[in-house]
Amino acid sequence: MSGRTSQTTVGQLPDTTAESPFVPVALTWLVWALLVASIVTLILRVRTGGAWEIPGVVAIDGLTVLMWVVVTFFSGIVHSYSRRYMAGSAQKTRFFATTFGFTLAVMALVAADHVALFGVLWLAMGLLMANLIGTARDWDQAQAAATLARRYFIASSALLGVALTALWWTTGATTISGIAAAAGTLGGPVWLVAAGALVLAAMIQSALVPFHNWLLSSMTAPTPASALMHAGFVNAGGILLTRFAPVVTVDSALLLVVVAIGGASAIGGKLLKSVQTDIKGKLGCSTVGQMGFMLMQAGLGFFGAAITHLILHGFYKAYQFLSAGEQVEHTSPEAAAHTTGRLSSATGVVVTLLTGLAGGALFAVLTGKGTTVDSGLLLTVFVVFTTLHAARSAVQRTALPTTVRYGAVPLVFFPAIVVYAVVYGAVSGLLSGLPMASAPTELTLLHGLIAVAFVGIYAGIETGIHEQSQRLYVALVNAGQPSSDTLLTSTEDYNEY
Incomplete structure (x- = not known):
């Protein structure tokens, strides 16, 4: 504060150029x-x-x-x-x-x-x-x-x-x-x-x-x-x-x-x-x-x-x-508020949805998961939601030009899914000698109910519905x-x- 001084109690920073033990x-x-x-x-x-x-x-x-x-x-x-x-x-x-x-x-x-x-x-x-x-x-x-x-x-x-x-x-x-x-x-x-x-x-x-x-x-x-x-x-x-x-x-x-x-x-x-x-x-x-x-x-x-x-x-x-330490931005809340926002435009929503669906389809083609009615289908659904979340975060970066945001989303995330699929294939190959390293299960009604509940709650969080409840906010804090x-x-x- 103006007019006040504080006494240094920590001392000088350590000499990092000195020889280490x-x-x-x-x-x-x-x-x-x-x-x-x-x-x-x-x-x-x-x-x-x-x-x-x-x-x-x-x-x-x-x-x-x-x-x-x-x-x-x-x-x-x-x-x-x-x-x-x-x-x-x-x-x-x-x-x-x-x-x-x-x-x-x-x-x-x-x-x-x-x-x-x-x-x-x-x-x-x-x-x-x-x-x-x-x-x-x-x-x-x-x-x-x-x-x-x-x-x-x-x-x-x-x-x-x-x-x-x-x-x-x-x-x-x-x-x-x-x-x-x-x-x-x-x-x-x-x-x-x-x-x-x-x-x-x-x-x-x-x-x-x-x-x-x-x-x-x-x-x-x-x-x-x-x-x-x-x-x-x-x-x-x-x-x-x-x-x-x-x-x-x-x-x-x-x-x-x-x-x-x-x-x-x-x-x-x-x-x-x-x-x-x-x-x-x-x-x-x-x-x-x-x-x-x-x-x-x-x-x-x-x-x-x-x-x-x-x-x-x-x-x-x-x-x-x-x-x-680098992520701590010394900006005012007002300035930071303009760097991200909700998906207010129809174009942003379409780009995000298409990227998520296309990402899931690409993962299914590369890994074979989700092509049959078993638990692999839910695995692909989770890939879709992960891609949706990442694409949404990218599209919300309102500080970037619109064409850059919308154009960069598929160019960034599709190669990332390819890399993920390749790593997944390599890891699965290394684990192939382990018993039950891959044991997909048949889908049941309970799997469907869990998936629906997960999707519903996730969508509610993404749209900010949970922010309307003060009681939920206090419970989360x-x-x-x-x-x-x-x-x-x-x-x-x-x-x-």
């Missing part, structure tokens, strides 16, 4: 070396095939090598970015050691075949991520967020333990591959307990509604840790369901429940995002919604599509978090709030320097 430098180079090794392993896997395993302990298959490449790439980006981001921090070495340990835990998890090893690594992955959330030791809010996340992750691990114990009790198998081989014998109350616990563990890890609070409370984490979390950690729910696909596909009724759960979270994430006011909060709610879409794809029996979704979402969300203990009420509460 040995540990961050060494771990950064090591994780990039792991990426190179992972790519070589992927190439060898594609060319030679076959089973690479230590019987009863680890099994390296297509999903393993694919996730190795993805995880080490994201981790390499985060390590390199953090060299500057964490410069001058007293927690720099510990942060790098924890991040690298998390990377190794995920790499070991996707290779684990013994159920006990898988369960221990699942827990270790969660505890390491909780430590990253609480990187700032002297920040009470960060420690509260870490404690909250740790409780969720321990609960997820406990549920996974229940599922693994029930599956071992039923099948007598101590490995994931052994359980998959005995899936034909599964059924009854014990199977229901195991399958239900697997789904709940995936929901907690992927921060689906109503387990999203830990994710929205985790914004105390350093931005690189948030990028790693949203690009890799939350996707573990999709990996879990893919690994245990033979278990969750025993009864199509359970898959229908998974579709409903995913759809509810996809809608819930979109609604929660609409009332968020900060960049990282919006990105967190977006992740909640995207993980819902991932679960829907798994529920439709297309686990390859779920893995494709989590990979592409990881690339997008890692970029969004690492560039979050409350549901989208992080835990009160993690809220920073004063900038003086945290001063690392």
Whole structure:
């Protein structure tokens, strides 16, 4: 304010040109070396095939090598970015050691075949991520967020333990591959307990509604840790369901429940995002919604599509978090209001609808999904809605000339759908050796009802009907709030320097 001065309490910015400590430098180079090794392993896997395993302990298959490449790439980006981001921090070495340990835990998890090893690594992955959330030791809010996340992750691990114990009790198998081989014998109350616990563990890890609070409370984490979390950690729910696909596909009724759960979270994430006011909060709610879409794809029996979704979402969300600072535009609300708007013209509506329908048709032609009356039809419908949403956002950019907006939409989105279809085909090829990697189900009346409800609610959100209810707005604001203990009420509460 005019006439007032403030005292500088933070001090000078750290000298990022100074030589970095040995540990961050060494771990950064090591994780990039792991990426190179992972790519070589992927190439060898594609060319030679076959089973690479230590019987009863680890099994390296297509999903393993694919996730190795993805995880080490994201981790390499985060390590390199953090060299500057964490410069001058007293927690720099510990942060790098924890991040690298998390990377190794995920790499070991996707290779684990013994159920006990898988369960221990699942827990270790969660505890390491909780430590990253609480990187700032002297920040009470960060420690509260870490404690909250740790409780969720321990609960997820406990549920996974229940599922693994029930599956071992039923099948007598101590490995994931052994359980998959005995899936034909599964059924009854014990199977229901195991399958239900697997789904709940995936929901907690992927921060689906109503387990999203830990994710929205985790914004105390350093931005690189948030990028790693949203690009890799939350996707573990999709990996879990893919690994245990033979278990969750025993009864199509359970898959229908998974579709409903995913759809509810996809809608819930979109609604929660609409009332968020900060960049990282919006990105967190977006992740909640995207993980819902991932679960829907798994529920439709297309686990390859779920893995494709989590990979592409990881690339997008890692970029969004690492560039979050650039997204904060110092413009007045009035100026920002003119950059976007509703689809007020008939031309804009037509362009958006045609782009969505043509995108779905292109996806169906390239992948074969949606050409028969099965769950692949709903998968194509979701592609249509995703394209519609993206096209609508592009058309609403009123700051751009009309001809540019309308002409660029098909030129941008059609190649993007081609790329998505190609990636989906490549991922499906790598997962072809996994049991039940693709298990499309027959469409039922309940599938239709879920689809109609989803489309109706989605259309209502897009047209702004939900904004007319003050009660809904208050409910969304409350549901989208992080835990009160993690809220920073004063900038003086945290001063690392």
